[in-house]
Amino acid sequence: MIELKEISKKFGNTQAVKQVSFNVASGETLVLLGTSGCGKTTTLKMINRLIEPDAGQILINGKNVTDQDPDVLRKGIGYVMQNIGLFPHYTIAENIALIPDMLKWDKAKTKSHTKALIEKLHLPESTLAMYPHELSGGQQQRVGLARALIADPPVLLMDEPFGALDNLTRTSIQKEFKALEELRRKTIVMVTHDVLEAFELADRICLLDKGEVVQIGTPKELLFQPINDIAKNFLAGQRLVLEFKVVNIQDIWCYLPEEINYEGKSETAGLSIWEAMESLRKKDGDELFVSDASNTVKSVNFGQLTTAFNQYRNAQQHE
Amino acid sequence: MNEQQQTLWQFMSGQSDKLFSQTLQHVGLTFISLTLAIAVGLPLGILIARKRKLSGMVLGVAGILQTIPSIALLGFMIPVLGIGAKPAIVALLIYALLPIIRNTYTGIIGIDLHVKEAARAMGMSKSQVLLKVELPLAMPVILAGIRTATVINVGVATLASFIAAGGLGEFIFGGISLNNTNMILGGAIPAALLAIVLDALLSLVQKMDVRKLRKALYIFPVVILALGAFYALPSAYGSTLTAGFTPEFMGRQDGDLGLKSTYGLKIHTIVISDAVMYKAAYAKELDVISGYSTDGRLKAFDLRILKDDKNIFPPYFAAPIVRNEALKQFPELEKTLNLLSGKITDSVMTDLNYRTDYLHQQPEQVAKDFLISKGLYKTSKNGNRGTVRIGSKIFGEQYILAEIYSMLIKGYTDYNVSTKTGLGGTKICFDALVNNQIDFYPEYTGTGLLVLLQPDPIIAKEMARDKEKTYRYVSAEFEKRFKIKWLKPIGFNNSYALMMRRKQSTALNVNTITDLKNYLDKN
Numbered sequence: 001m002i003e004l005k006e007i008s009k010k011f012g013n014t015q016a017v018k019q020v021s022f023n024v025a026s027g028e029t030l031v032l033l034g035t036s037g038c039g040k041t042t043t044l045k046m047i048n049r050l051i052e053p054d055a056g057q058i059l060i061n062g063k064n065v066t067d068q069d070p071d072v073l074r075k076g077i078g079y080v081m082q083n084i085g086l087f088p089h090y091t092i093a094e095n096i097a098l099i100p101d102m103l104k105w106d107k108a109k110t111k112s113h114t115k116a117l118i119e120k121l122h123l124p125e126s127t128l129a130m131y132p133h134e135l136s137g138g139q140q141q142r143v144g145l146a147r148a149l150i151a152d153p154p155v156l157l158m159d160e161p162f163g164a165l166d167n168l169t170r171t172s173i174q175k176e177f178k179a180l181e182e183l184r185r186k187t188i189v190m191v192t193h194d195v196l197e198a199f200e201l202a203d204r205i206c207l208l209d210k211g212e213v214v215q216i217g218t219p220k221e222l223l224f225q226p227i228n229d230i231a232k233n234f235l236a237g238q239r240l241v242l243e244f245k246v247v248n249i250q251d252i253w254c255y256l257p258e259e260i261n262y263e264g265k266s267e268t269a270g271l272s273i274w275e276a277m278e279s280l281r282k283k284d285g286d287e288l289f290v291s292d293a294s295n296t297v298k299s300v301n302f303g304q305l306t307t308a309f310n311q312y313r314n315a316q317q318h319e
Numbered sequence: 320m321n322e323q324q325q326t327l328w329q330f331m332s333g334q335s336d337k338l339f340s341q342t343l344q345h346v347g348l349t350f351i352s353l354t355l356a357i358a359v360g361l362p363l364g365i366l367i368a369r370k371r372k373l374s375g376m377v378l379g380v381a382g383i384l385q386t387i388p389s390i391a392l393l394g395f396m397i398p399v400l401g402i403g404a405k406p407a408i409v410a411l412l413i414y415a416l417l418p419i420i421r422n423t424y425t426g427i428i429g430i431d432l433h434v435k436e437a438a439r440a441m442g443m444s445k446s447q448v449l450l451k452v453e454l455p456l457a458m459p460v461i462l463a464g465i466r467t468a469t470v471i472n473v474g475v476a477t478l479a480s481f482i483a484a485g486g487l488g489e490f491i492f493g494g495i496s497l498n499n500t501n502m503i504l505g506g507a508i509p510a511a512l513l514a515i516v517l518d519a520l521l522s523l524v525q526k527m528d529v530r531k532l533r534k535a536l537y538i539f540p541v542v543i544l545a546l547g548a549f550y551a552l553p554s555a556y557g558s559t560l561t562a563g564f565t566p567e568f569m570g571r572q573d574g575d576l577g578l579k580s581t582y583g584l585k586i587h588t589i590v591i592s593d594a595v596m597y598k599a600a601y602a603k604e605l606d607v608i609s610g611y612s613t614d615g616r617l618k619a620f621d622l623r624i625l626k627d628d629k630n631i632f633p634p635y636f637a638a639p640i641v642r643n644e645a646l647k648q649f650p651e652l653e654k655t656l657n658l659l660s661g662k663i664t665d666s667v668m669t670d671l672n673y674r675t676d677y678l679h680q681q682p683e684q685v686a687k688d689f690l691i692s693k694g695l696y697k698t699s700k701n702g703n704r705g706t707v708r709i710g711s712k713i714f715g716e717q718y719i720l721a722e723i724y725s726m727l728i729k730g731y732t733d734y735n736v737s738t739k740t741g742l743g744g745t746k747i748c749f750d751a752l753v754n755n756q757i758d759f760y761p762e763y764t765g766t767g768l769l770v771l772l773q774p775d776p777i778i779a780k781e782m783a784r785d786k787e788k789t790y791r792y793v794s795a796e797f798e799k800r801f802k803i804k805w806l807k808p809i810g811f812n813n814s815y816a817l818m819m820r821r822k823q824s825t826a827l828n829v830n831t832i833t834d835l836k837n838y839l840d841k842n
Binding site for chain 1: 433435436439455456
């Protein structure tokens with residue numbers, strides 16, 4: 001769907017982006033992760049030509065972006081950014097209707113789409129007549145998302161979309177974001193410096209350092225098969241949390257106790273270790289029932305879970 | 320005080336037609352130039368917001384234009400644009416440019432960069448970004464600039480009367496020249512009210528919230544254009560020749576009023592400043608002007624005086640007028656000033672004026688050359704027994720006389736001298752003298768009689784025939800009323816005169832004012 005081929009960009013004497021290449025499959029979420037100044041935002045902005053690359057090619061659906069009128073190109077690419085950039089002199093409804101108006105949509109169509117969308121984004125309808133400054137930061141970010149999604153573009157670019165929000169709001173919006181049907185279908189490139197956010201939302205992560213790609217892979221690959229010290233060190237601080245979040249019951253299935261006969265309610269094996277631990281902590285009893293795809297059920301307690309996890313981890317590292 | 324207010328009211332109601340038309344002209348001038356300034360300044364401001372490198376240059380040039388004194392700017396315009404509305408509008412346009420360009424520029428560059436980036440990222444074209452984002456968001460700042468420009472323009476438009484473009488300046492400057500406070504206020508009060516009202520109206524527009532503003536944006540240009548349309552460009556010429564008279568001349572018995580009553584002269588007349596009148600006559604913008612008989616420009620522009628065959632212009636013999644107290648304080652002063660008595664004839668004065676006005680020699684140099692040629696020059700004694708303060712009105716001849724007197728005092732006495740030259744007009748000069756701001760200045764008998772004393776018309780007419788009588792009358796009256804002494808006349812008579820280009824006067828065979836009247840009646 002999106003293909004970057006050896007993209008480079010210099011600002012003055014600084015090489016901001018150096019021969020970056022990657023592919024994003026249709027419907028996939030790729031997160032560009034790195035410290036500030038690593039070139040991730042520059043890379044993102046070259047996709048919709050807010051910045052023009054010095055060298056290399058960018059293809060969307062096999063078509064070179066430089067062959068297209070940038071204004072037409074951008075209308076087909078949703079864009080969400082940290083500072084949101086809502087028009088302060090437009091109401092929320094007018095802000096959301098910007099692209100439909102440019103595409104000359106029927107007013108009624110715009111209105112019904114807007115209504116449906118803000119409901120999914122948990123924005124009360126009364127906000128439509130308000131101006132951006134009357135909304136909270138979290139609400140504004142939802143409006144920014146609605147503005148980018150209203151015309152249903154196949155591609156969505158997000159530049160630190162949750163960066164300006166406080167931790168609580170960020171976590172809840174991230175959850176909604178993951179659950180939003182509209183976003184599942186989209187090909188998304190997202191920039192963040194927040195490792196947890198990247199692991200939470202990414203299908204694959206592209207780790208950048210000093211304008212160069214360090215490693216591209218699934219969160220699991222980045223965690224358990226880092227290709228060098230840069231990749232390893234980048235995740236070091238939060239490694240345990242990340243591992244708990246990335247590894248699921250299915251992964252450690254063979255290290256868990258023997259299966260049992262159980263007819264009651266059980267959790268799926270898709271549950272991450274983190275989620276399993278949270279469930280155990282909340283439950284009255286100290287046993288959690290999990291079932292895999294073939295409906296075999298196992299019972300685990302906290303000790304069994306951590307033991308199995310450690311075994312799995314050792315196995316990964318010796319692979 | 321009460322009487323004063325009543326007479327002001329009487330003046331304003333008596334002149335209400337003129338006041339109304341002048342106010343309309345004033346509003347018209349302000350808004351035509353404002354419209355043009357917006358048409359030029361807004362795109363320029365947008366341009367330099369896009370190409371920042373140009374901003375320093377454009378703002379610099381606009382800033383420099385802003386510093387040119389308005390009357391000088393009007394003077395520069397005459398050779399190119401003539402007189403009347405055109406140069407006035409261009410001058411006003413130039414003054415309005417800077418605030419409009421600068422505010423457009425700062426308004427646009429001050430917009431949140433993320434909003435602009437969002438607009439671009441959504442696929443808005445450059446013109447959509449400009450119209451839907453940049454201009455609406457910069458609008459409060461741009462409007463503040465327009466507001467500043469409007470107030471500046473209301474003020475500067477008073478000067479438009481100098482070059483025959485009308486407006487409330489006609490009353491203001493006519494009033495200053497004629498020592499007529501009611502006339503000054505009659506122009507100044509409406510001008511001030513105009514500035515206050517327009518400023519208040521624009522502040523309302525500025526304070527409107529962004530949403531209403533979007534609608535107001537469509538109304539705003541219409542209103543500006545409509546107001547601009549008040550200014551009907553000067554009406555078609557009513558006669559074959561055009562006269563340009565100073566505001567002062569317009570209001571005087573020994574001026575336009577006398578021309579009408581004594582000669583029955585009917586000529587299309589526009590009001591113009593003395594500073595640009597001669598040039599305009601030379602450039603054939605004007606045919607007949609009200610000049611001064613010793614003016615150097617008479618020689619420079621080859622103009623010819625029409626003979627005053629019915630004697631409406633009284634004699635204007637120049638003499639220093641001194642406060643009696645100053646004469647007591649500086650015992651040597653009278654003797655020294657009288658050294659000049661009878662030394663300067665009409666033709667000598669015209670020549671001296673020609674040197675400063677046309678050859679652009681410094682008044683000091685001209686004064687020194689003159690004194691040397693008469694054998695009167697003595698080097699300064701650098702005295703320190705008190706300082707004599709000399710005043711002068713704001714035209715060349717008075718500067719020269721002030722310099723001559725300064726050199727005489729420094730050379731012949733132990734007094735020091737300070738000069739306060741370029742005092743705006745008769746009224747300002749005379750008030751300075753009465754209020755002990757200066758000790759003496761050169762005045763003219765005719766001015767003393769008609770402007771400062773303002774006797775009843777019969778006495779005035781009676782006096783005006785005879786130069787001795789005039790001098791005796793003003794001497795006695797000034798002593799009595801103001802404790803001011805007229806010293807001996809310098810010699811020349813700088814009276815009012817009607818003048819035409821020599822070539823035209825010969826071609827039309829117009830040599831006297833009566834000839835002029837007859838010519839006008841026939842054509």
